[in-house]
Amino acid sequence: MDNSTAALLGWVLLSTALILFYTLRSRREGRNLRVIPGLKAIEEAVGRSTELGKPVVFTTGWGGDIQRPTTIAALNLLRFVAARAASYGTRILFPTHDPVIAEAAREIIKTAYAEQGHPDLFRDDDIIFVSPSQFGYAAGVDGIVSRTKPGAMFLLGTFEGEALILAETGNMNGALQISGTDSTIQLSFFIVACDYTLIGEELYTASAYLTDDRRIKASMYAQDFIRLLLIIGLLILPLLALLGLDLHRSILP
Amino acid sequence: MINRIAVAVAFVVGIFMVAQYFISSEISGRLYNLLLDYYQIIFAVTMIVGGISLVRYHGAQIRRDADSRVYSIVTILAVAFMVVSASIAGTGPTSPYQWAFNNLQAPMQATTFSLLAFFVASAAYRGFRVRSTPALVLALAAVIVLVGRSAFGDMISDKLPELAGWVLNNPSATAKRGILVGIGLGSVATALRVILGIERSYL
Numbered sequence: 001m002d003n004s005t006a007a008l009l010g011w012v013l014l015s016t017a018l019i020l021f022y023t024l025r026s027r028r029e030g031r032n033l034r035v036i037p038g039l040k041a042i043e044e045a046v047g048r049s050t051e052l053g054k055p056v057v058f059t060t061g062w063g064g065d066i067q068r069p070t071t072i073a074a075l076n077l078l079r080f081v082a083a084r085a086a087s088y089g090t091r092i093l094f095p096t097h098d099p100v101i102a103e104a105a106r107e108i109i110k111t112a113y114a115e116q117g118h119p120d121l122f123r124d125d126d127i128i129f130v131s132p133s134q135f136g137y138a139a140g141v142d143g144i145v146s147r148t149k150p151g152a153m154f155l156l157g158t159f160e161g162e163a164l165i166l167a168e169t170g171n172m173n174g175a176l177q178i179s180g181t182d183s184t185i186q187l188s189f190f191i192v193a194c195d196y197t198l199i200g201e202e203l204y205t206a207s208a209y210l211t212d213d214r215r216i217k218a219s220m221y222a223q224d225f226i227r228l229l230l231i232i233g234l235l236i237l238p239l240l241a242l243l244g245l246d247l248h249r250s251i252l253p
Numbered sequence: 254m255i256n257r258i259a260v261a262v263a264f265v266v267g268i269f270m271v272a273q274y275f276i277s278s279e280i281s282g283r284l285y286n287l288l289l290d291y292y293q294i295i296f297a298v299t300m301i302v303g304g305i306s307l308v309r310y311h312g313a314q315i316r317r318d319a320d321s322r323v324y325s326i327v328t329i330l331a332v333a334f335m336v337v338s339a340s341i342a343g344t345g346p347t348s349p350y351q352w353a354f355n356n357l358q359a360p361m362q363a364t365t366f367s368l369l370a371f372f373v374a375s376a377a378y379r380g381f382r383v384r385s386t387p388a389l390v391l392a393l394a395a396v397i398v399l400v401g402r403s404a405f406g407d408m409i410s411d412k413l414p415e416l417a418g419w420v421l422n423n424p425s426a427t428a429k430r431g432i433l434v435g436i437g438l439g440s441v442a443t444a445l446r447v448i449l450g451i452e453r454s455y456l
Contacts, residue, residue: 008275014441018449024338030397067292069440072447076454099303100296108454125310129303133358135365147321161369168372182436184429189373192380200432207452215451219442226438 013229017222034218035218038178039209042077045176047086049151055091055126056081057150057175059141059166060157062134066100069204070182074156075104076207081113081154095128095144097137102129138162141204142169155179155194158205159186167193186204262449267448307332394420
């Protein structure tokens with residue numbers, strides 16, 4: 001099986017599992033999701049900023065553009081953070097390196113303020129296109145954080161070398177920090193520098209956790225189902241290989 | 254109504270983008286390149302919007318905030334210089350644009366990047382404080398890898414670099430692959446949710 005066929009099989013399996021789980025479970029109460037401390041702390045982070053009278057800073061990192069699933073997952077979370085900030089009348093600053101992400105974030109934040117009944121509190125200048133250059137962006141966000149001293153900082157998206165620079169600056173300025181990324185290298189930096197870190201796929205589960213939407217939950221069951229298949233495969237294939245059945249050679253790319 | 258059209262467009266384009274990865278034909282290749290060209294056009298337009306937003310933000314900062322006024326003035330002057338010099342003299346190797354890039358922007362970027370060394374030290378200090386058993390394991394693994402991968406590793410023992418390699422290639426790589434499998438599944442599930450219109454935050 002080549003890479004392309006394996007990828008197609010993965011897509012078909014996940015799509016089928018998603019539709020099946022949605023169909024089978026949509027009429028029933030879903031299981032409770034595991035508590036993810038980083039997502040639970042969103043309320044606390046925005047509340048802290050409100051009590052301190054300081055803004056919230058949300059940024060999606062330099063590594064991703066709007067096409068990246070991590071950026072989409074981060075923007076899903078932005079919707080909830082912005083809604084919470086709007087309901088408390090707290091400013092949310094969104095510095096970014098990408099003008100397309102800036103426009104998407106502008107719409108999300110504007111809509112959140114309008115839905116919470118505070119369209120007048122939305123400030124167009126709070127969505128800041130800083131610079132497309134990696135360290136220009138890092139320096140710009142550092143400047144914003146150092147000057148505004150936010151009560152909370154959300155570092156969610158695809159981060160590269162700027163991850164620790166941003167997280168340490170937030171830490172030095174006393175912000176409660178919630179981070180999450182798909183970069184395994186930057187995760188270790190976030191874990192030591194931030195209060196809460198969403199590890200890998202926890203970032204993608206945020207909307208299921210926060211909305212309680214059964215369709216989104218169905219996609220999580222589907223992921224768990226595929227993961228279970230992978231675990232079974234990882235256990236069975238080496239055992240079969242030990243018995244002389246080299247099935248893994250024909251299955252794996 | 255507009256939202257429904259957007260969801261329908263996302264569905265059709267999403268399905269096409271998945272399909273074209275598996276089906277290679279001349280038509281699908283052309284359509285794929287056309288969609289990428291459209292993205293570039295959207296990016297270029299939003300870059301103009303981004304530039305206007307940058308000038309508006311710093312213009313407001315100049316009016317409102319006396320403390321950070323000077324930074325905003327420098328930013329606007331720098332943006333104006335780069336745009337005007339590139340428009341008049343181009344971006345060739347001897348142009349003022351290139352001079353400013355090599356002698357101003359590159360050193361400033363290097364300066365920001367070099368801060369990372371100090372931030373790594375302060376983060377490592379906090380990360381390696383042993384407060385619990387997992388923190389002890391983390392600190393031990395870090396010491397083994399740090400010493401084992403440095404020149405001192407060989408001096409202390411022949412086995413230390415091997416042990417450092419074992420930590421990196423076994424427990425560390427296993428955890429990393431576990432996270433990567435989750436990220437892969439999460440990415441595909443997020444893409445599916447957007448294609449099927451379940452996730453609509455982008456609207």
